[in-house]
Amino acid sequence: MQPVLVAKKLSKKYGKVVALDSADLELYPGEVLGVIGDNGAGKSTLIKVLCGAVIPDSGEILLDGKNVTFTSPIEARKLGIETVYQNLALSPALSITDNMFLGREIRQKGFMGSFLKFLDKKAMADEARKRLSDLGLLTIQNINQLVETLSGGQRQGVAVARATSFGTKVVIMDEPTAALGVKESRRVLELIGEVRSRGIPIILISHNMPHVFEVADRIHIHRLGTRLCVIDPKKHEMSDAVAYMTGAKQPPQN
C-alpha cells in the first residue's frame, strides 16, 4: 500500500541545536500514527516541517507519492494537510468564527464579495456552528464569542474542529490533550476516531502513553531528532515504549 505522506531524511538545525537529524516518517491511509519521544526529541519540529510551518535544511516530503515542498502553512493546507499546533495557533481577540475561517474566509456573493471583498459573516457563522456541532463540540452558545473568553478546553475544541473539518488528506495533532482534563481528553480521542472513520489518516503526537496506546495503529518513536523505530501497540508494553524512548532499552530491529 502506498503511504499518504512520506518524509525522507528531513534535517533541521537551529544554530548549533540539531532539531531534526535525517528523520523519516510514513503515514498510511486510514491509520492513526502515534508519535512519541522525549522533550526536545524534535517531534514538534518534525510535524511543523510536514505542515509547512518550518522549512527543512534538507530532505523531502512526498504526498500521495508526489514530491512536495511547502514554503508556508497555506500551501500544505491547500493540499489538505491540517494541523492542531501545540500552542493552538488561535487569535484570542477574534471570534470563534473568525478563527475557524482565518485565511480562508467566505466572501459574499456577487458585487459585494468579488469587488468590495465583503465577508459573508452569516455563512461563516452558520458553517462554523455546523462544524462544531457535527463534532459534538457545540455547547458553546455563541459562535461569535471571542476565543479569549473560552476555557482552555473549549479553545482546544475550536482548534481541533478547525483542523478536522478542513483536513481532507491528513490531520496532524501536536499534544492535543496536553492542556485538557480527563473528560475533554476523552472527547478529543473520540474525535480522532471519528476522523479516522472518515478515512482521513492522523498523526498524533502525545506524551500521554495510555492515549497513544489506545488510539494509535502504529507508534513512531522519535529520539534525538530522528526515528528510532516503529512499534505495534498491540505487541509492545507501554513500559517498553518508554524505555526505547529514553534510551534505557535497545529498540527491536525490524
Added chain:
Amino acid sequence: MNKVSDDISKDLKDQPKFTTDIGEKDQDHHSFDLGEQTTLKKIQHFLHGNPTIVPVIILILSVIAFGFIAGGKFFSAFNLSLIVQQVTIVGILAAAQTLIILTAGIDLSVAAMMVLASVFMGKLSVEMGVPTLPAIAVGFISGIATGAFNGLLVTRLRLPPFIVTLGTWNIFFALVIFFTGSQSIRSSDIEVNAPLLHFWGERINLGGFVFTYGAFLMIGIFVFLWFLLNKTAWGRHVYAIGDDKEAAELSGIRTDRMLVSIYAVAGLVVAIGAWVSIGRVGSVSPTSFYEGNLDSITAVVIGGTSLFGGRGTIIGSLFGALIVGVFSSGLSIAGLDVLWQRFALGCLIIVAVGIDQWIRKVSA
C-alpha cells in the same frame, strides 16, 4: 456581555464546558458566579468587550467639563467648528497610525511621510508646471512607497517598527529639506498655479457651523477603514497579526506580505492627508506638522487602541483625535498656558494606557 463574563469566570474556576455532552453533566456549576462578581469586574469585562466606550465617555465628560470651565464661548458654533477643523489632519494621521498600532507596531514617520507627499504635490504642480492631478497622483505614490518602505524594513530586516520608523522619520524629513531647500511653497503661488491643491480647505456653512471639505473627507476615511477592518478578510488579518503574529502565520496568513500591505495602505491614507493639509495650511512648509507623529499616536492611544496590538477600533481614534482637540481648545479658551495643555494631554495619555492595561488583564 454577561455570557462572556460568565464564561471567563468559569475559565478561572477551570470549569471547561465543551465536554458536558459526554455523560456526567456538570450543569450544577453553571450558575455559580454572577453573584460573586464585583461591580468593578463587571465594568472591566464590559469595557473589554466595548473598547470604544472609554474614549466616548472621556469625550463627553471633557466637553461637559470645558462647557463649565470655559463657558458659552466653548460651545459657540465657531469654536466647535474650529475644533473639527484643527482635528482634521491629526485625525487622518491617526487613522493611518491605527492600522499600524493594531499590528502591534508604531509609526513615528507618518507626519514626515505626509509632508514629503505634500512637497511632491506642491513642487510638481506649482514650480515644475505638471498638471495638478498627476502631481497629486505622484504624492499618493510617494505615500504608498514610503509606507511600503517602512513595511519592507520591518518584515525583511525584522527590525522593531519603532526603530525602523525612527530612522525613516529622519530620512523622510531630510528628503523634504533636500527637495525644498527649506523653502516653503507660498499659498498665493499655489492659488494661482494649482488651486485644486486647496480644494479640501474650502468651507461650507451648515447653520452657523463651518466645516471644511477636508473634515468630511476625514470622516469618509474613517468610515471606509471601518468597513475595511470589520467587513473584509484583510481587516480580520490586521487584527490577527497584531494579536499573535505566529498564530496568524500558522493559520495560513502570509503575515509579511500582509504587513507590507498594511504599511502601504497607511501610507496612502497619509498621502490623502497631505492633500488635505495643503488646503488646511494654505502653503507647503517643510517644517510643518513636526508634532504630527506623536499627536497621531496620542489620538490612537486615547482612542482605546492597545499599543500591544490586536485590540481597538478605528472609530476610537476619531474620538481620540477629537478629545485632543477639545482639550487644547477648552484649555486655551479657559486661558491656560500652552504648557498646561501639554501637561493635561500627558496625563490623559498615561490614564488611557493605564486603563488599557487594566482592561487587558481580563484576558490574562
